[in-house]
Amino acid sequence: MQTFSTIAFDLDGTLAESKSAITEEMSGLLCSLLGHHNVAVVSGGSLQQFQKQLLGHLACQNPEVLRNLYLFPTNGSALYVYKDNIWTPIYQELLTxxxxxxxxxxxxxxxxxxxxxxxxxxxxxxxxxxxxxxxxxxxxxxxxxxxxxxxxxxxxxxxxxxxxxxxxxxxxxxxxxxxxxxxxxxAGIDKAYAMEKIMNYLHIEKDVIMFVGDKLDPGGNDFAARRSGVTCIPVANASDTAKLIRKIISEG
Ligand SMILES: [Mg+2]
Structure with a gap:
């Protein structure tokens, strides 16, 4: 498999079941992945929703790895990174x-x-x-x-x-x-937009990014990611994603 420096995930139905928290197993896998990769999570949910489903259950032994995690709530209309132990906005396109x-x-x-x-x-x-x-x-x-x-x-x-x-x-x-x-x-804010933002922020090209989502078919809410030109990998559910992460980790 081609080497990817950055793995981007949809949240609902991909890292976790709908509106549910990630499992302990998923937490462990993400922490390992964060040791050697940038990880981005893109979802329509708010940062508060990320807290409930992801951050509140992500128990990494070495919290330093959280510096490699990039959060794109509300379909990429904001980006948060972990700075001085706080999730800090890099940009937020607030509606008036x-x-x-x-x-x-x-x-x-x-x-x-x-x-x-x-x-x-x-x-x-x-x-x-x-x-x-x-x-x-x-x-x-x-x-x-x-x-x-x-x-x-x-x-x-x-x-x-x-x-x-x-x-x-x-x-x-x-x-x-x-x-x-x-x-x-x-307009123009969707998962492709989030992919553009991660490329700009990390100064990387699309060929080192993999996007993983459960709705990559036309009409699905991950379909826009395909437009960005990054490699898109469809999954059926969170346990399918867990399998994929294990494969990425084992191949380094
Ligand atoms: Mg989904």
């Missing part, structure tokens, strides 16, 4: 208040015009302000996987919502995250 209210009203209009009904009961607030991104979780932010997997398995509901939202939001990107989420960021 005016942009946020425009996005919220586009969502309301999309619901009334598309005829798509949100599921009941709702599990917590639907709209979440992630600073650089607004995320709408159709079933509510605290919804169990069982409620989420039945709502929009073929993405048709979210496509109908997006069709109404897009013309109302020129200059913004509307993408799908997780099983029921709709993410809105400024």
């Amino acid at each position: 208040d005016a942009e946020k209210s425009k996005i919220l009203s586009a969502w309301d209009k999309a619901l009334s015009e598309s005829g798509v009904a949100l599921p009941t009961p709702s599990y917590g607030p639907v709209a979440e302000d992630r600073g650089t991104q607004i995320t709408f979780s159709a079933c509510g932010q605290e919804a169990p996987i069982s409620a989420k997997e039945v709502w929009d398995p073929d993405q048709k509901k979210r496509m109908a919502i997006r069709e109404v939202m897009l013309p109302l939001l020129p200059g913004f990107a509307v993408s799908f995250g997780g099983m029921t989420s709709v993410d809105v960021t400024r």
